[in-house]
Amino acid sequence: MNLSQTVLGITFENPTVLASGILGITSSTWKDVAKKGAGGITTKSLWAKEHKGHPNPTIIETDHWMLNAVGLPDAGPAKANEEIADFMKDHPVPLIANIVAGLIDDYAKTAEGIVPLKPDAFEVNISCPNVEDEFGKPFACSAPDAAKVTAAVKKVIGDIPMFVKLSPNVDHIGEIAKACLAEGADGFTVINTVGPGMAIDLRSRMPILANKVGGLSGPAIKPIAVKCIADVYAATDGKCPIIGTGGVYTGEDALEMILAGATLIGIGSAVSRHGAEVFAEVCEGMQYWCTNEGIDDISSMVGGMHKELASRNA
Amino acid sequence: MSSISLQSRLPKTYRIKAITQETEMVRTYTFDGSLGAKPGQFLMLWLPGVDEKPFSVAFDDGSETKITFFAVGPMSEALAQSKVGDLVGLRGPFGTSYEWEAGDHIVLVAGGYGAAPMFFVASEAVKHGCTLEAIVGARGKEHLLYLKELESLQHVSLHVSTDDGSVGHKGYNTEVLDQLLEASADPDAKDPPIDRVFACGPEMMLKSVLTVSEKHKVPCQLSLERYMKCGFGICGNCVMDPTGMRLCIEGPVVSGDVCAKLTEFGKYHRDDIGKKHEF
Numbered sequence: 049m050n051l052s053q054t055v056l057g058i059t060f061e062n063p064t065v066l067a068s069g070i071l072g073i074t075s076s077t078w079k080d081v082a083k084k085g086a087g088g089i090t091t092k093s094l095w096a097k098e099h100k101g102h103p104n105p106t107i108i109e110t111d112h113w114m115l116n117a118v119g120l121p122d123a124g125p126a127k128a129n130e131e132i133a134d135f136m137k138d139h140p141v142p143l144i145a146n147i148v149a150g151l152i153d154d155y156a157k158t159a160e161g162i163v164p165l166k167p168d169a170f171e172v173n174i175s176c177p178n179v180e181d182e183f184g185k186p187f188a189c190s191a192p193d194a195a196k197v198t199a200a201v202k203k204v205i206g207d208i209p210m211f212v213k214l215s216p217n218v219d220h221i222g223e224i225a226k227a228c229l230a231e232g233a234d235g236f237t238v239i240n241t242v243g244p245g246m247a248i249d250l251r252s253r254m255p256i257l258a259n260k261v262g263g264l265s266g267p268a269i270k271p272i273a274v275k276c277i278a279d280v281y282a283a284t285d286g287k288c289p290i291i292g293t294g295g296v297y298t299g300e301d302a303l304e305m306i307l308a309g310a311t312l313i314g315i316g317s318a319v320s321r322h323g324a325e326v327f328a329e330v331c332e333g334m335q336y337w338c339t340n341e342g343i344d345d346i347s348s349m350v351g352g353m354h355k356e357l358a359s360r361n362a
Numbered sequence: 363m364s365s366i367s368l369q370s371r372l373p374k375t376y377r378i379k380a381i382t383q384e385t386e387m388v389r390t391y392t393f394d395g396s397l398g399a400k401p402g403q404f405l406m407l408w409l410p411g412v413d414e415k416p417f418s419v420a421f422d423d424g425s426e427t428k429i430t431f432f433a434v435g436p437m438s439e440a441l442a443q444s445k446v447g448d449l450v451g452l453r454g455p456f457g458t459s460y461e462w463e464a465g466d467h468i469v470l471v472a473g474g475y476g477a478a479p480m481f482f483v484a485s486e487a488v489k490h491g492c493t494l495e496a497i498v499g500a501r502g503k504e505h506l507l508y509l510k511e512l513e514s515l516q517h518v519s520l521h522v523s524t525d526d527g528s529v530g531h532k533g534y535n536t537e538v539l540d541q542l543l544e545a546s547a548d549p550d551a552k553d554p555p556i557d558r559v560f561a562c563g564p565e566m567m568l569k570s571v572l573t574v575s576e577k578h579k580v581p582c583q584l585s586l587e588r589y590m591k592c593g594f595g596i597c598g599n600c601v602m603d604p605t606g607m608r609l610c611i612e613g614p615v616v617s618g619d620v621c622a623k624l625t626e627f628g629k630y631h632r633d634d635i636g637k638k639h640e641f
Contacts, residue, residue: 070596070597070598071596071597071608073599073601073632073636074601074603076601076602076603076605076606077598077601077606078606079606080605092636100634100635103413103414104591105373105408105414105451106592106597107591107592108371108372108453114596121635121636123635123636123637124637127637127638249374249375249451252451258413316596317596319595319596320592320594320595320596323595323611
């Protein structure tokens with residue numbers, strides 16, 4: 049049973065990828081997560097200069113959901129250089145550099161600083177829902193803005209593939225994807241967190257997150273993620289690789305996303321319950337299911353739901 | 363692995379039941395509820411509208427929880443202004459705890475407000491037939507904590523050190539540790555040999571505890587501190603080089619053997635944005 053996936057010329061030994069924002073600060077952590085079974089690593093969002101996050105509480109969780117407003121903290125380019133350079137010396141698995149900026153024009157600046165470090169791919173974060181007070185509505189909520197960011201980054205990253213990370217909090221995610229595709233996006237990460245949402249403490253009557261609101265993730269959002277992946281796959285005629293992300297805890301969750309159109313699977317919130325071992329567990333789950341079903345190559349599953357629907361309508 | 367199913371990852375608010383002024387800058391707050399914490403574990407304390415920070419649990423008897431803190435920054439200064447009856451949010455308990463076996467002879471090394479969790483250890487360990495040597499150190503007499511509480515426990519011998527010599531041994535608590543371990547190694551010593559060393563205090567003190575314990579070949583468990591956000595192993599802020607170990611899960615209490623492999627131990631730590639700072 050083959051779990052490896054070659055995406056935009058990059059080979060991933062298995063389709064699981066550490067999602068951005070989770071355990072993504074240091075090279076030693078990336079290596080540890082890779083050693084424990086992740087097929088790829090995405091860094092926490094990198095900025096062109098230091099960026100403060102929000103005060104605590106920043107992450108809270110129940111059995112059903114996680115809410116976070118970490119606020120994209122980052123120590124800036126010097127730290128990114130040190131950590132990425134250290135990881136690329138060993139380069140155990142592909143590294144996706146997630147970049148962010150507050151203004152459309154600043155994305156290119158962030159990307160320029162990272163290009164010399166030769167990450168395997170970029171992921172452009174235009175969809176964080178918990179920095180709206182600082183920067184307004186995410187660029188992923190407007191097709192023209194999303195397209196402008198894509199074009200600006202594309203100009204400076206040369207041949208390095210670019211995934212644009214989309215927001216589920218829009219009317220037509222497929223339209224946003226098409227606008228980015230027209231400006232040179234190579235693939236998409238679907239989805240960023242949902243909402244934002246809010247949780248209130250009853251006795252103090254205060255919102256629990258210091259930022260008041262935060263992005264929703266965890267088991268509750270998987271159906272939204274599956275729908276968004278299916279939409280983006282359909283809108284781009286199945287030609288763009290998708291990193292399906294949102295509520296994946298098991299091999300079956302991952303396979304559902306692959307049938308919706310994902311080629312790679314981002315895993316984030318599940319790390320809090322299963323540790324970094326979750327990557328190996330999800331892979332084992334996929335192996336087990338596929339072997340029982342007589343499927344010998346995971347790539348044959350990508351977009352399977354669309355193919356099934358088409359065959360029934362034929 | 364940590365006791366994940368027992369953790370609360372959403373703060374629950376409790377009222378401050380009592381406030382004890384320990385020294386000029388140090389207070390102990392008692393909350394009207396238990397998180398089921400074990401000695402060495404930490405909780406995240408949320409002051410609604412202000413911030414949330416990790417605190418070592420100073421006591422948890424199954425019905426109430428205590429923390430002992432030093433007002434050092436905006437959050438703890440705001441906390442110091444709180445009154446009996448005020449609400450704070452608590453979530454946890456998180457991380458590892460000190461581990462011993464029944465009947466052990468243990469040395470506790472406490473620096474500054476590290477005395478609080480050491481008292482929690484002592485009060486639990488004596489229930490398991492352990493004998494303890496508690497070394498409490500501080501800059502001067504006025505900063506010593508939990509002496510009376512430790513003295514009140516049976517099977518606990520108290521040793522005091524102050525940098526300025528105002529009371530007890532003049533110098534560091536690790537010098538007292540060295541003497542105790544030396545004496546314990548003597549085959550004619552009247553007390554049973556020392557089985558393990560537990561320490562809580564500033565990192566440079568812990569580094570020295572490790573060196574002294576290694577010299578005498580006695581295993582130690584040290585309580586480390588790094589910038590915590592989530593407390594349950596997902597944000598990655600408290601990770602340590604070179605293994606990427608998450609201190610909120612695999613710590614805060616870490617065995618000396620593991621500490622010896624941490625290249626950043628006693629050298630640097632990362633702040634809230636991941637930037638390195640040397641000690």
